[in-house]
Amino acid sequence: RRRPGPPPRAGRPGPPPVPGPRTADPRDLLAVRRLTHAATHSAALLITEAAALADGWAVLVDPVAGPVHSAPPGAGPSGARAAAHPQAHAHLTIHHAAGGTLVLGPGRTTPADRVALIARTAADLLRVRARRADETSRAEQRLHTAVLRLLLAGQHRLAVDVLGGTTATHATVYRLTGHAVPVAHQALWRAARPGVADTRVLVCLEAGELVVLALHDGPAEPAGRHPAHPLVSRVAEQHRLAGSSAAPVPLDLIPAAWAEAGQQPRGPAADRLGSAAGLGAGELLRVIPAERLAAWSAAVLQPLGHDRRRVLECRLRTGSALAAAGALGLSEGTVRSRLRAIEALLVVDLDDATVQARLLLALRAPVSSAPTAPALPGVPSRPPRRPALPTALLSPAEARRWAADVLEPLDARLRIALREWLAHRGRTAPAAAALGVHRSTLTAWLAECGGVLGADLSSATVRTELHLALETAAGPGAAPEALPRRGGRTYG
Template identity: 60%
Template sequence: MRAAASSGAGLIAEAAVLADGWAALVDPVFGPVYSHPHAAGPDGVRAAAHPPAHPHLTIRQADDAVFVLGPDTETSAARVALIGQITVDLLHVRAQQADEIRGAEQRLHTAVLHLLRRGHHRLAADVLGGCTATHATVYRLTGRALHTAHQALWRAARPDVSLGDIRTLICLAGAELVVVALHGADGDPGPTGSLIARIAERHRLTGGAASPAALDMFATAWTEAGTARHSTAIGCLTSPTGLRTHGLIHAVPTHRLTAWSAAILQPLDRKQSRTLEAWLRTGSAHAAAGALGVSEGTVRARLRDISNRLAAELDHPTVQAQLLLALRVPASADPATSAARLPDSPVPTELLSPDKAERWASALLAPLDARLRIALRCWLKHRGRTAPAAAELGLHRTTLTTVLRQCGQSLGLDLSSATVRAELHLAVETIATPGDVPAALPRRGGRTYGGPRQ
């Protein structure tokens, strides 16, 4: 009873100790909720799925979950039955208590979400009882079964959403199911992403996720998650970048990334870095002003100052891509002693040698033929603006939109993400040849292809 009053994990651990074996509480859809020892989780899932195949185990239904007890062979059957029955009864009591306070918990989550969206991240941390999280990963989902999905997700994520140690916010915000994973600067939201992906698939929801962002940049992460959701198929969750192991964050050793990022951003203070990141993520001074809560003129004045401090032309697409990469890297524990200039090469040699950079870029862009690669390069050079890119390529805007859709499908990436576009730009410039120009775009004839404008 003392263990049950402490936590569900403590209750399962106590049952395992009393039985001199192992124990697990398993959700039939989402897998192990608690297990002791931790490695017993898979055994519990298999036993819950096929009870007749495991007659030596005690398997009991506990509300919406299944309790599995694997006792020591020398433990008496009567003792095992008693442990199993008492554990299930206590699980029922905990579930009833959780149902009674669920309304208050959910109202708290909604209130904290509103504070984060309005830029009051310190107040949000105070409301959560001094939450030490510095970053958040935002997920936004929509669909017909929102309420059912909300309850299923709340039940599956119960260890991370209960009062006292909230690590995940789960809210219904209008016509959306919103999940916010709170974590540290390492950008690891834990198993939340895979859990939400299963919820989206099971309940036919359309979901988008943002790249991990500092809490004071929550507004830009919110916008990014919404943008990603609009380009997602039903039943799918678009990952923060879609790049996975192909991204530079994973291709470059962490110590190199942090040292390079600290040196590049050394001239900027926190306010300037925040302004630069908002501008790069949103794509315009107007949108950045809304995210930062300042005027557009203030954003432009800050950007001019940032340009002078970095001695860089911020309108250059390669500079933008390199800066966004630097801003995405977790802060270094040892600040840089001196500033560094942005390199002329797309991928800094401090991160990858020219040969390794070319292999990285070639692997990332391997699915694209010359026609798609030239069109994508031109579009990225124009910072994702279709009209000027179509004019330079000599294509109709609708045709270029179709080509870009083919690029996204071939690469399996969401081209609406600023992070994706930045890394694709660095990759396409790394392997560009003198022939990768609009004039060399393969033509298929017809009125659509009138040749590049002079």
């Protein structure tokens, strides 16, 4: 048995008293309760509640999408600047949460300890929401991939049913490649938050590519105005992905747009996200009034039903009957047979480059709101052998002005070479023989054309626009014989 120790001497301090439990501030408990209740509804409501409790403003910033939720709405830019340079905004409370950044700007009268509690609680709740979203995102991603494969297989009606009866009728296809595709896929998924309810964008990993389908309610909505476009552009830039986007097409023509967007980018689009949609502000769909273009298109394509128009557009967008057969899920012989029937109905030669350019323009035109297309001066009742642009759409002076604006960056050498190459439907060897230059020389010139025009020459849409511009501006000096030479058999 141990002997008891000596009693404490007088004046010796005893052990410090054990502190009792701290009484929680009822206002803090109320703040936590309000934040938790808001988080069960949405992240946007959580940010709004945090701003109200701090008597200031709050912003959730995504590294790709920028300000995702802000309260009030005008606080978004301030939150983005603070998230990018936190050391320069020491007066703000900044927390990293769920792959993003929570920025809280409190009011002057709010105690610092309460601001810290609000920010910490909101960040923790955002992490919980993100963890719950991760548990369901894999199933949602598999659903997006299944819908994409249905569209590529031509089952667009079934794809719409799987999406829950979306009102979308058209889509823009983006295809991107690079070493960081898996990381970029997750970043874009977090930024876009597509989910499955009221889906407006599909984000998929398919065959090692990052594939995005931006859904539109009609052909009149430009691809660049879709909310997904700036997100895809930023992801491609941040993760150094290369790729291209096709022009908006109906859902039943997704296979054709897939083939168009998957062509190897050239020129300025070789190291970034390029566009296979057209020439930007110089695109004919923007130059010609929509109602006039729709009426002319209805007159030109009047003999064709929906199925034949689909075959024709697929052939013109993919560039060959063989590629169109793969996109349509038909045999090459069947596609060629249907193309011959289309030639007979339209009384045209589909091997003619100018005919191809004008027919693709007619197919891309917006649908007329009138039940029947009104007759226009210069538009015959029966489609001509070469469906020309009538003067009711563009007068000769307007057409020449448009062509001059489009071709302004090109000198005489590049105009002649590009015109001959397009006349040979993009075949380099026969075009080089007609020009009297080597194939490698013509290839270098075409790359130079794409660079100075800022266009992707692998796109069928871009080719048709340039062909129409070159034919409009062609004069006596546009023939191969007028090609400036410096001596020798080739362009020295």
